[in-house]
Each structure stands twice: as structure tokens, then as C-alpha cells.
Amino acid sequence: MIIVTGATGQLGRLVIASLLQKVPASSIVAVVRNVEKAQDLVALGIAVRYADYNQPATWKSALVGAEKLLLISSSEVGQRTQQHRTVIDAAKQAGVKLLAYTSLLHADTSPLGLATEHQETEKYLRASGVPFVILRHGWYTENYTVSLGSAIAHGAIYGCAGEGLIASATRADYAKADAVVLTSANQAGKVYELAGDSAYTLSALAAEVSRQTGKSINYVNLSQGDYQAVLVKAGLPEGFAHLLADSDTGASQGALFDEGHQLSQLIGSVTTPLSVAVATVL
Template identity: 65%
Template sequence: MIAITGATGQLGRLVIDHLLNRLRPDQVVALVRDPVKATDLAGLGITVRQADYDDPATLEAALSGVEKLLLISSNEVGKRLSQHRNVIDAAKAAGVKFLTYTSVLHADRSLLGLADEHRQTEDYLSASGLPFALLRNGWYTENYTASIPSALAHGALVGGAGSGRISSAARADYAEAAAVVLASPVEPGQIFELAGDEAYTLAGLAAELSRQSGKEIPYRDLPEADYREFLLKAGLPEHFAALLADSDAAASRGALFDDDRQLGTLLGRPTTPLSESVRLALGSI
């Protein structure tokens, strides 16, 4: 059996969709904090088990009989390491044979502030003795296309990434890659540095948005502190505004760029182009 943590999250659900193209539903276990939110998964024949990153007592029981586990990183920045440790400890105690973790691109040398907890999780996993693989995911294109409605409303795409090149891919690309790794034999210790085939700047994203929307949308670049203030004024929580501003500042120094094309190779197809992600984002407005 293969279990997925955070199975009702945006990435987790997509991973399960792709796994069902490769495995029977009874081979998949959805680990969720609230089983009520996973009734549709249960209806597909998937085993749904309650598992809370913060409650170790739920984790070992939820992992009983599981051979492979995908640990999707928690979205609670600042609490991730302790939560991930709980899952890794429970997996070891439950006899899980292989654990795959969704880390961040070039975690070992990343300039991203959010990479710290990923590095610490990788170190803890390595020291645990569990056979593992790392999916070091690059940026989701959706992280930027989510700002398209605001850019259209205000007549400019605002960011802080300067001329940094961003090798993002669609969330669905990373989900399919996870399913490929989970459903295939993988050598323990293997690290996949995953990023989009094409790289773009935020000025390039603004140009593509202008082309598809028919409106002139320039890119307005701000220093990190000013971009953080802009996000706060837009209503984002303090911690999230700081994270986004830090991430763009790191992107300006190359933190989100990669040209190895490991993701496309793993998928056996090109990653989703920026133009398609922009088209889908515009179509959802």
C-alpha cells in the first residue's frame, strides 16, 4: 500500500488522481486531518485514515500496513520540522519500507528562507535510517498566476524578483512526478531536482499576460521591504507577506532557476508551459 499525507490538499489530491492511473484504489491510503473532507476519496475505494501531523498517536496507527509513504511537506511554516519529525518517527515505528518527501529545489544550498525547515527535515530523514527519496520541487507556476486578477485590476504585475529567471512548473506536473516515483522502483537516497523546462522573468510573465488579456500589464519591481509592505497593504498576513517577499528576493539571485529538466524527463513529456498556465488562470476569472 502507498499512503499520501495531506491527501485533501491541492497537491495531495492531484497525486492521488495520477496514482489511480497506475494503481488500484485499494492500494492507495489517503491520510487526512479531517476524514469528512475525504468522503469523495473513500467513494472511489481509497482507504481514508485520520492522521494529524501534530498528534503522533494518530500517525503510527494510520501508517499500519503501509509500504511506501509520500510525506507532503506541511504548509505551517515554523512548525514544519516538528511535524515532519512526528511523521518520520511514526513511519519508522510502523515499519514503512520507503518514504518520499516533497522538499524544495536545491534545498541544500537554497537562498530561500523557507528552505531551512526542508534542509532540517532532509537531515532528520537521512539520520532516521529509513530508505527515502527526495522530490525537491521548484516553484509552482500557480504561485504567480494567482496574482493575475490583482494585476488586471491594478494594471500592473507587482513583485520583487528583479530579472531573476524562474523555472516553475504547474502543480499538476509535480503531482504526476510524485505518482511516477511512488509507483516505480527507486534507489534509496535518490534526489530529484524538479523544475519547469522553461525559465521566465516576472517581466516575461507580465508580457505573456498582456498578450493573452489584450491589456498592457507592465511589471513593477520593488525592493524586498517595499514589496512586503505592498503585500501587507493588500491584506496578506504578516508571515505570508514576509515569506513571499523573501522568496522573490531570493529568486532575483537565482534561487528559483534550474535548467537540468529532470522533471520533464521523469514525466516523459514537456512540463506545462507558462502560456498554458496563464491561459488557465485567465479562464478561471
């Protein structure tokens, strides 16, 4: 039995869709915090169980019968380490044979502030005694394409990544890879550095949007502080704006680049090109 946490999230739903192409629905369990939001999964024949990262007692019943577990990293930055430890402890108690964790690209050396909780989780997982595989996800292309509407309206893409190369891929690409690992043998102990095949700069992203829209879209490179201020002015919470700006600075230092092609090797095809991701959003 394969159990997926955060199953109604953006990545979780895509992982389940990919798993359904490989295994019957009866062998998949979706663990969620809001069962009502998972009724579409129930309709597919997938068992849905309730558990909450902040309520350790809920995980014992959620993991009954688990052979493999995909721990999708929590979205609650600042609380992730303890939340992940809760699931790892429960997995150990349940005798899970393989725990797959979605970490961050080059988490062990990444300068990103986001890396800290992933580093702490990986360390705890290694010490837990639970057989594990670490799926270090690179940047999601959607992190940038989600705001293209605003970029087109203002004629500019703002950031502080300089000319840093970003080897992103779509969530669907990563989900396919996660599903491959979960349905493959001999994965314990492996660490995958997953990233897109073709890297780009934010200047190149602006040029691609310009090409597809016929409008002049420029990339405006700011200092980290100024970019954070722009994000706050746009309505983002201060903490989230800081993380995004910090990530862009990390990109300028190479933190979002990788050329190992492990992602495309796992899924058996090239990752989604930037041009296709942009066209899909437009």
C-alpha cells in the first residue's frame, strides 16, 4: 500500500494521478486534513484518511498497512521540522518499509533560507532507522508563471536573481518522478537531485513571454530588499515575501541550477520546456 500525505495539495493530487497510471486505486491511500476536499479521490476508489501534522495522535490510524509513504513537505514554513518529525515517528512505529521525502534541490549545500528545515528533516530521517529515499525537488516553474498575468499588465517581471540560471520543472514533472520512485524496487538510501533539463534566467523568461504575447515584457533586476518591498506592496505577507526574495538571491548564486538530468531520466522523457509552461498559462 502506498500512502500519500498532503494528497489534496497541488503536488499531492498530481502524484496520485501519476500513481493511478501505474497501480490500482485500491493500493493508494490519500492522507488529508480536510476529508471533504478529497471526495473526488474517493470517487476514484482511493481510500481517504484524516491526519494532521499538528496532531501526532492522528497518524497511527492514518498509516495502518502502509508499505511505502510519500511525505510531501509541509507548506507551513517555520513549523515544518516538527511536523515532519511527527510523521517520521509514526512511520517508524507503523513499520513503513520506505519513506520518500520531498526535500529541496541540493538541500545539504543550498544557501536558501528554505533549506534549513529540509536539512533538519533529512538529518532526523537518516537517524530514525526508517528506510528512506530523498526526492530533492528543484524549483517549480509555476513559481514564476503563476504571476505572468501581473507581469503582462505591468510590462515587467521583477526579481533579484540577476543572471542566475534556474533549472525548474513543472509540478507534473516532479509528480511523475515521485510516482516512479514509489513504484520501483531498491530505492532505500537513494538521494535524487531533481531539476529541469533546460535552465533559463529571468531575462530569458521575460523574453519568452514577450515572444508569445507580442508585448514588450522586461526583466527588472532589483536588490533583495527592494524586490521584497515590491512583493509586500503587491499584497504578500512579509514573511512569504522575504522567502521569495531570498530564493531569488539564491538563484543568483546557482542554488536553483542542476544539470544532472535525474528528473528526466526517472520520467523517461524531457522535462516540460519553459515555452510550453508559459503557453499553458497564457
